Amino acid sequence: MNVLCIGGGPAGLYSALLLKKAVPARRVVVVERNRPHDTFGWGVVFSDQTLDRLVAADEPSARGILAAFNHWDDIEVFFRGERVRSGGHGFAGIGRRRLLAILQRRCEELGVELVFETEATDEQALAARYGAGLVIAADGLHSRIRARHAETFAPRADAPEAQPRCRFAWLGTxxxxxxxxxxxxxxxxxxxxxxxxQFEAGTSTFIVEAPETVWxxxxxxxxxxxxxxxxxxxLFAxxxxxxxxxSNAAHLRGPDMWRRFPRIVCDRWVHWHAGAAAAPVVLVGDAAHSAHFSIGSGTRLALEDAxxxxxxxxxxxxxxxxxxxxxxxxAVEVLKLQSAARNSMEWFENVARYAALxxxxxxxxxxxxxxxLSHENLRLRDAAYVADYERWFARRAFAQAGLAPPADLAIPPMFTPFRVRGLVLKNRIVVSPMAQYSAVDGVVGDWHLLHLGARAxxxxxxxxxxxxxxxADARITxxxxxxxxPEHTRAWRRVVDAVHAASDAMxxxxxxxxxxxxxxxxxxxxxxxxxxEGNWPLVSxxxxxxLEGVSQISREMTEADMNRVEADFVHAxxxxxxxxxxxLELHCAHGYLLSSFISPLTNQRADxxxxxxxxRCRFPLRVFAAMRAAWPAHKPMSVRISAHDWVEGGITPDDAVLVARLFKAAGADVIDCSSGxxxxxxxxxxxxxxxxxxADRVRNEAAIAAMAVGAIHEADHANGIIAAGRADLCAVGRPHLANPAWTLTEAxxxxxxxxxxxxxxxxxxxxxERNLQRERS
Incomplete structure (x- = not known):
């Protein structure tokens, strides 16, 4: 089977040389619209892991690339007059022109035919000319072939409201x-x-970026x-x-040199023609996908596609x-990397959010x-950097908690103390509220004593x-x-006393x-x-x-209902x-009563x-304020919210920040950020x-302590969340059901x-500790 590659960038050239190398007798032709060395990029970056893959795929081209690379291990961050440096990251840079020259030369060595300055207006006509049974569309981000067969490939760009918020200029120095x-x-x-x-001896890439509003x-x-x-x-003198x-794009007008990064996703990557004689078309590289430059992945993805x-x-x-x-x-691998790239892109779009750190x-x-990049992965890369950072974080945490620091400050972030009002928590791990459905007429018993005591x-x-x-009519079940x-209070007192007597947990x-x-x-x-049977009337x-067609239908709350419910919360x-x-935590999430007021999906009131x-927050805030007045001033109060309804027209993370600000103004100490x-x-x-x-957005935009929840199931997760300032506390639920001593085990x-x-x-x-030490070894 002969192959035609449309596009002479890294994706097309590398696909061509690997396919020719695999079957030397096959004819492989690369058709490129530009001249051999035309390119508008500066340098490209690969990780050490990517370089290892290139060596395994084709050692001669990899050796040429490695010889031309400028290699470094460190990342350096300049912020507010300070410099932070960490090592072990393993990056290499190479000029885009140099990379293309190496791949072109390797293609020629293998017998790949390179055809330049030729437009591929009809890939099937070209395939017929060269006897190709497969067409590889490697014609870049603005792929004409992808557009020609859009019905098959179903390319999706970001909707206008979701498009990148930053403008960037790709320069050199x-x-x-x-x-x-x-x-x-x-x-x-x-x-x-x-x-x-830096990607070669005398030249470095210098990308300048800013949110569009700032630009x-x-x-x-x-x-x-x-x-x-x-x-x-x-600015960067x-x-x-x-x-x-x-600039190597002198033909661009001033505003045009500042671009917004386009994110492309394709539902399908292969197009089969109805005619048996027509060659199928497969996408590679930027024609199939894009990932933000802040994780240096575009060329890497292209070569890994090949x-x-x-x-x-x-x-x-x-x-x-x-x-x-x-x-x-x-498709699976690219979506994972695109997800990481989107996280990275959004971080850079919101630098102002983190400016207080x-x-x-x-x-x-x-x-x-x-x-x-997790906490332990950072430690593997640069143990000294992580150790220094942990000492800095611990020293600050003990000072903020009003405690004398220990002599040894080598403490993972999740195990540092945290003060809220008059309460000092010994570490940052919370056992999530997890329904047990084991009370009798509202009275907790031995199961709750066992369950909560073991986790304490x-x-x-x-x-x-x-x-x-x-x-009674507020119960789920x-x-x-x-x-x-009164019997409820006495039963809970028994549980609370046992926890306090047998542990130092709160x-x-x-x-x-x-x-x-x-x-x-x-x-x-x-x-x-x-x-x-035995149902009771519901309000919302x-x-x-x-559950449509299944659940009971609740009635709309009246002012009298609100007064009664408010009084019930204060009494409780x-x-x-x-x-x-x-x-004390007030539950305003998951569609329960107070949540039903906050979400526009469940609140259709006209008053x-x-x-x-x-x-919509008026009644939940009223309840919270009344509870706060009744609850001792030295004890903390948190509020659990659904930060995302995951339904169009519902609560969004933007709304969650506003909700958090409202509860903060009412006296809340912590926002417990769940969803759905x-x-x-x-x-x-x-x-x-x-x-x-x-939790990240609430903490850093609403300026209130936040609790992160959801799929946090190992110490590495918690340490990364706390260390990065995404949250102040991590609530861990299901892992604590499986292992009451989850926190001790993870330590x-x-x-x-x-x-x-x-x-x-x-x-x-x-x-x-001995067993786990052997496993680590």
Whole structure:
């Protein structure tokens, strides 16, 4: 099978040489519209891992690339006059022209035919001319072939409201840099940043970036190219040290040199023609996808596409199966990297969000921005950097908690103390409220004593009791606990006293009202399904049926209902204090009563409690304020919110920041950032730590302490979240169900031996640490 590659960039050239190398007798032709060395890029970056893959795929071209690379290990961050440097990152840069020359030369050695200055207006006509049975579309981000067969490939660019918010200019300089450098500059107009790396002896890439609003405010929209470059030279004068900034796109007008990064995703990567004689078309490189330059992935993805394609097309095997395998493999890998790239891009779009962080934490947050580089991965790369950062973080944490620092400050961030009002938590781990459906008439018993007591002894700083209902008709199920009768308070007092007597953990309680999601069965008998008998009337912000055609229909709350519910919450708050709880949380999430007021999906009211977000929050804020007045001033209060409804027209992360500000003004100390369960139409995007970005936004935009929840299941997750300033606390639920001593176990897993254990369990501590040490070794 002969092959035609449309496009002579890295994707097309590397695909061609690998396919020719695999079957030397096959004819492989590359058709490129430009001249051999025409390119508008400066340098490209590869990681050490990518270089290893290139060596394995084709050692001669890889050796040529390696010989031309400028290699460095360090990343350097400049922020507010301070410099932070970390090592072990393993990057290499090469000029784009040099890379193309190496690949062109290798193609010629192998017998690939290179045809330049030729337009591919009809790829099938060209395929017929060269006898090709396969067309590889490697014609770049603005691929004409992809556009020609758009119905098949279904390319999707970001919708206008989701398009990148930053403008960037891709420049060069003769200044030398011995590290991959990020430089952040605050101006009267807002923040600018530079991404800088040296790719050959006398030249470095120098990308200048700023949010569009900042770019416009600085007047760059009206400047010529020369004026824009002069602006950037003045802004980064000390970093350039007298060297000029250079452009290799002199033909562009000033505003046009500032681009917005286009994100391309294709639903399918292979096009089969109806005619049997026509050659199928497969996408590679930027024609198939794009990923933001801040993780240096565009050329890497292109070459890895080529490696996968050559591996799947094995000799004269089934081409249809081979191309299907290629698409399946690469689509998954690319989506993972695009997700990381989007995280990275959004971080740089929102530098102002993190501007209040101290320089050491700002730099750490930038390194961990994509969520692919974890705390322990950073430690593997540069143990000294992470150790220094942990000492800095611990010293600050003890000072903020009003505690004398220990002699040894080598403490992972998740195990540092945290003060909220008069309460000091020994570490940053919280056992999430997890429904047990095991109370009798609202009274908790031995199961709750066992459940919460075991987790309090398991190392977490704060153990949260499950959602506890403020009245009998506020319960989710008949087996939910309550705090509306004296016997409830006495039963909870027994649990709280046991936790305090047997551990140094604090214990909190979450108060809530089920609203339209009440009067249902226990989870294991059919979650959210109504009781077969004995149902009670339901209320919510507006009439609602949570499960269409299945659930009871709730009625809209009246003012009298609101007065009664407010009084119930206040009574329960006082009872919680009488029971001895250290922490109180108000449940305003997951579609329960107070959540139903906040979300526009469930609040259709026409009175002062409906309409704007401020109006929708009016009743939840009223309840919170009344509880705060009844709850002791020295004890903390948090609020759990659904930071994203995952439904069009519902609550968004933007709204969550506003909700957090409203509760902060009302006296909240911490916002517990969960999401979803408001509507059955939700379409959440799951993944590890998938809700941590909501806590990040709330903490750093609303300036209030935040608790991250959701798919946090190892110490590495928690340490990264806390260290980067995405949240102040991490709530861990399901892992604590599987292992009450999850916190102690994770301390041992990462080798943190200073973690205190109950003295009764010290023998187990020593054995666990030995076992895990052997595993690590």
């Amino acid at each position: 003769t200044q030398r840099f011995d590290a991959f450098t990020f430089d952040f500059r605050e101006t009267p107009h807002g923040w600018f940043q530079a991404h800088i790396y 416009r405010a600085a007047g760059l929209e009206e400047m010529t190219q020369q004026e824009s470059i002069a602006f950037c030279e003045r 000390d970093r350039l040290d007298g060297h000029p900034l250079l 490696i996968a394609l050559a591996r799947c097309i094995d000799g004269d095997g089934d081409l249809r199966a081979a191309l299907a395998a290629y698409e399946a493999e690469r 101290a320089p050491p934490q700002f730099a750490y947050a930038m390194l961990a921005r994509s969520q692919r 002894a398991g190392g977490a700083a704060l153990v949260m009791a499950e959602m506890t209902c403020v009245s 008949p087996w939910c606990p309550g705090l509306y009768a 214990i909190g309680i979450q108060l809530g009202h089920a609203g339209a999601k009440g009067s249902t069965r226990a989870m294991w008998d059919g979650i959210d399904r109504p009781l077969a 912000a507006s009439p609602q049926q949570y 708050a006082r009872a919680a204090d009488e029971a001895g709880f250290d922490w 002062e409690h409906g309409g704007s977000l401020e109006n 369960q408001v509507s059955r139409r939700e379409q959440p995007v799951f993944g590890r730590m998938y809700q941590a970005p909501f 041992a897993r990462i080798g943190y031996r200073a973690m205190p254990w109950p003295k009764q369990y010290l023998a187990g501590k020593a054995q666990l």
